Amino acid sequence: MALARLFKRQLAAAKLLSPAKTVIVAVSTGVDSMVLLTLLQQLPIQQRPQLIVAHVNHQLRRQSAQEAAYLRTYCDQHQLPLRLVDWPIDAHPKTGVEAAARQFRYDFFATVLKTTGADAVLTAHHANDQAETYLMKLARGGELAQLTGMATNRAFHGKQLVRPLLPFAKATLRDYAVTNGLTWFEDVTNQDITLTRNRIRQRVVPELTVVNPAFLQHVAAYQAQLQALLTAQAQMMTQLLPTVMTEKNALSVAAFTQVLTTWQVPVLQTWLTQRTGQVWSTDKLTPWHHWILNEQQPTGQLNIDAHWQLVKAAGIIDVCPHKKRVKKLRPVEKNMVDLNQWQKITATQTAGVFEQPPTPTSQPFPIRPTDWPLSWRPWQPQDQLTLKGGGHQLVRRILIDQKVPVTQRPLAMVLVNAQGTVLWLVGYKVSYRDPQTAAQTVFLALKKQTESKGAHLKR
Incomplete structure (x- = not known):
């Protein structure tokens, strides 16, 4: 089957197609993660990595305990090691539950990764997840880099976090599950369209797929192109930044103004990020850029947030912490x-x-x-x-x-x-x-x- 063949290619790219490797498989018992686990189990023995199943019982739904019990039985039957943890109800925050649950989940994966010495964590994110995330960020607004989406493979606590199903549509995974008679659990909260992601999942993505059946592939293609452009920009910043910086890592206004106008804001953004360790949004940078170039104001200070300020003097721009009060001297x-x-x-x-x-x-x-x-x-x-x-x-x-x-x-x-x-x-x-x-x-x-x-x- 094409799905199995392309799946093997994804694992091979991550250098995980070997019994010498050990992977942690994040399984929620939803259709996506059960397909991921099954695909791994069906790999030829000479290519299959060692599998460790990891499951978090978030205790957010009544069926959570049933899902955990099913997975225990499944792992026993297939002789798969299982690492399971409960997220205590008294640890649930009153707001931001989804973000807190994700943090707890990935902290757990990191712990299992460390204690088992595994080589990677595998999750079941797919093309629809990617498109939903893309559309949510597009609607909210922000930085261009945020639209690059999830990476197929990224560093994770010194090892890898791999998403081998990212190229595949949700419908493809569901068809595979039905064809192979898999058992999975549906999360009933996914039908709640008062939640932004669910609204996009249930209404927006299907409509766009009707407009163009290749919508998911186009999102992936745009994200790949955007990533290539951002990589090229980062390389350009590596070349430009040293030409505008002083020996003390401040900005020379004269040198900065010689940079092509198109590149000035990205240079300013990169310099500020390097100096402060913070990421600065483009909409904030634009007025600061104008202030730097304002010849009618050759000196001055500009507060850019609660902690940092830009200082202009003698043709130099520096970024400094807000002036701290000197401890008062004695009377x-x-x-x-x-x-x-x-x-x-x-x-x-x-x-x-x-x-x-x-x-x-x-x-x-x-x-x-x-x-x-x-x-x-x-x-x-x-x-x-x-x-x-x-x-x-x-x-x-x-x-x-x-x-x-x-x-x-x-x-x-x-x-x-x-x-x-x-x-x-x-x-x-x-x-x-x-x-x-x-x-x-x-x-x-x-x-x-x-x-x-x-x-x-x-x-």
């Missing part, structure tokens, strides 16, 4: 420097003023008696450091020149003397002072959370 009167003590001045910085250098990178600094007491505080817009030639440089300009990200600049701290004069922009630059005018030399030192040594300081 001002308690922010005074404790000589020879490390002090936590922000959530990520620990600094100190010492009479002897605590680390090899500690910076000597001349101190006058009138400087005491010294204090730590956040920098202010008017703050400036003294330069060696007698001039001054604003703290704001130092942070810009050292290319400190916009989101990090407000977090910078300064060390000031009793008169409020800035002596040290912590972690970035020390104010110049003639050693001949000082009575004492102290050592400025900084530790960050990721460092065990003091940071280098710049004059």
Whole structure:
């Protein structure tokens, strides 16, 4: 029979057509999974993999217990190992039952896969399932990649999840079951057309099949073509992305604008996904794309969700977590420097003023008696450091020149003397002072959370 021949071809493609292989067969006792199990059993002994039947009693219908009992008897009669689990009723959620049941089911398959050392899990999804999923996603809207549908073979917990019946129509499987006298159970909930999938299954797919009997094959063909195009796009992104990224993995606006307009949004999407680990929808990307290209707004920040923001400055686009609040420092009167003590001045910085250098990178600094007491505080817009030639440089300009990200600049701290004069922009630059005018030399030192040594300081 053509079905059996093509089925063998599917197993051969997955390299499972061998008695040296072991497969877990997901069986619900519906017609599709009973056909899958029967096809496997009817393979020639020299090609048949070792079979382990896996069944989940979801306890969602009255006949669930009857189905589980039937499968036990069937496996005993055919000497098939059976792994069966109940989904406890008290574990059923009040909403999203279908998604929760699927998660429980696949978690169970993964457990059986691990404990038995099997090579693959086989499920009985078929062409109608594929078309239903395609139409549901098409109706809901979303990303083009979502329309590629279920893969015949995909990775699953280090092994394979294979759907060898995916090329076959439901009618073909039912005809096979009737011809071979198989016993199966009908899920009565499949007739409930208030459920979206059932409505598509019972009404939409049959109508489209009347319009064109080759509808299912056309869906499969479109999905294969779409997958090929998406693969080509991914390869193009691999080539384009390095040409627009800086050494610190930000985006260069100048380089980005040189990319063909058609590719700019896919490049932005790929870059954001790589940087954040999230998938971003195209409809959201379009306004962000316009914002990046807006020459009237060369700097700024754009919140893109509850966790991330785009930052534009100096011809560079970066994506950063939302600015976290720095842990509040102690009240001002308690922010005074404790000589020879490390002090936590922000959530990520620990600094100190010492009479002897605590680390090899500690910076000597001349101190006058009138400087005491010294204090730590956040920098202010008017703050400036003294330069060696007698001039001054604003703290704001130092942070810009050292290319400190916009989101990090407000977090910078300064060390000031009793008169409020800035002596040290912590972690970035020390104010110049003639050693001949000082009575004492102290050592400025900084530790960050990721460092065990003091940071280098710049004059």
